Amino acid sequence: MTSHSTEFSDAIVVGGGAAGLCLAHRLTETRPNTLTLIEPPDGPLRPAARTWCYWNAGDDGLEEAVSASWSVLRVHGADGRPVIVEPAAFTYRMVRSGDFERLVHDRLTRSDGGRVLRATAESVRSVRGGAEVRCTLPGGWSLTLRARRVFDSRPLPALPPARTRLVQHFRGWFVRTDTGRFDPAIADLMDFRVPQPAHGLAFGYVLPLAPDRALVEYTEFSRNTLTIEEYESALDHYCRDILGLRTFTVERTEQGAIPMTDAHFPRRAGTAVFRIGTAGGATRPATGYTFAAAQRQSRAIAAALRDGRGTVPAPHGRRALAMDAILLRALDSGRIDGPDFFTNLFRRVPAERLLRFLDGGTSLREEWGIGLRTPVRPMLRTAAELPFLPRRSRPVARTGESHR
Known part of the structure; x- marks a missing residue:
């Protein structure tokens, strides 16, 4: 038989993934x-160890958790020609x-009134004067927590209706080679x-951790x-035939998938219940990057609570979402070649400006200039048809968490 009790907090954050940790x-x-x-x-609901990567300029309070960083970035075109950029003040950072x-x-433990509760959140709903979370503790005990505001980062059971849906999915190997094969200064x-x-596009991704160690991803x-066997085959081909790693050991693996969609994600699930992270629209539709947006959204929420405002700001601006919707549709329809794009x-675009663009931090004038460096006719054709496309629903395929 289970016992039940009720506790109270000013604020509750549900979920210990990237978004929940950023907000806490x-x-x-x-x-x-x-x-x-x-x-x-601990158990099947607790995510496996993973890495999150993002680019940033200056201090952001996460320095203690950053395990590696790169100031030089590289992109290999399908023709084999590399593009190497040094985006000024930006560094690409890895957080385990x-x-x-x-x-x-x-x-949390050092702050007055902060705590971590290991429990399964069964339901979250608004109630008079705030919101409540019904939980089950590891021993089977039931616990109800009430708070003025609850921020829920749990994945949605189904995606909102959308015109375009792609998935960014990956599997990565942490590899160790018998000799130094990587340049720790450059991230691919x-x-x-x-x-x-x-249909779609594929690419390799290499983050060197030492001359003989790297995260290699497909x-x-x-x-x-894909199936695990298909990911493994693609990774083996990439490591051996493209990177030329003849002898290596796979020490650990990571795998995940996140939606790339033009769906509208409501940020409020009740009067005092707010969605954050991917569930609240933090994932950038055209790139899958989530960690930087989760940080930005968390800073805005913290500022709103400090100032007495009861709103959750949008993690991405309307222009950014409109451009992403066009790009997603152009990729999905095959009108543009993803690798070339x-x-x-x-x-063609200065690296610092491009990274700000991908993070939603560019001006209208800068975005116009970037747009002129893309395939203009296919993009205009796609923009013209989008308003006439219906939005349809489909269940979410949850296979992991983005590391970006």
Whole structure:
């Protein structure tokens, strides 16, 4: 038989993934009287260890959790020609989930009223005066937590209606070679020398951690995910035939998939219940990048709570979402060649401006200039047809969490 009790907090964050940890981290800075971070207990609901990567300029408070960084980026075109860029003040950073979790947990335990609760969140709903979360503790005990506001990062059971849906899906190997085969100063963001699928695009991704260690990944933007055997075959081909790694050991693997869609994600699920992370639209539709947007959204939420405002700002601007919708449709319809499109962006647009564009930080004038460096006719044709396309629903395929 289970027992039941009720507890109270000023704010509750549900989920210990990237979005939940980012928000809990920022809320420790504004110091609400009581803050509870609910994470799944050990078991099938608890995510495996993973990495998150993002680019940033300056200090952002995560330095303790950054395990590696790169100031030089490289893209390999399908023709084999590399594009090497040094995006000024930006660095590409890797955060391991365990390191970030320890950082946030430490700040919570050191802050007055902060805590981490290992429990399974069964339901979240608004109630008079705030919201409540019904949980099951590892021993089977039931617990209801009430708060003025609840921020829910759990994945949605189904995606909102959309005109275009692709999936960014990947599998990565942490490899160790018998000799130094990697340049730790250069991160390969996109390597289009891999065989391309009949629909969508594929690329390799290499983050060197030492001359003899790296995260090597195979990624696709397409409508459907692959089997583990298909990912493994693609990775083996990439490592041996393209990177030329004849002898290596796979020490650890990572795998995930996230939606790339022009669906509208409601940021509010009740009067006092707010969605954050991918569930709240933080994933950038055309790139799959989520971690930087989750940080930006978390800073905005923390500022709103500090100032007494009860709103959750949008993680991406309307112009950025409109441009992403066009690009997604153009990719899905085959009107543009994905590898050429992304390679040419890095060849033709200054790196610092391009990274700000991909992060939604460019002006209208800058975006107009970038647009002129893309295939103009296919993009205009796609923009003209989008308003007439119906939005349709489809269940979410949940296979992991983006590391970006």
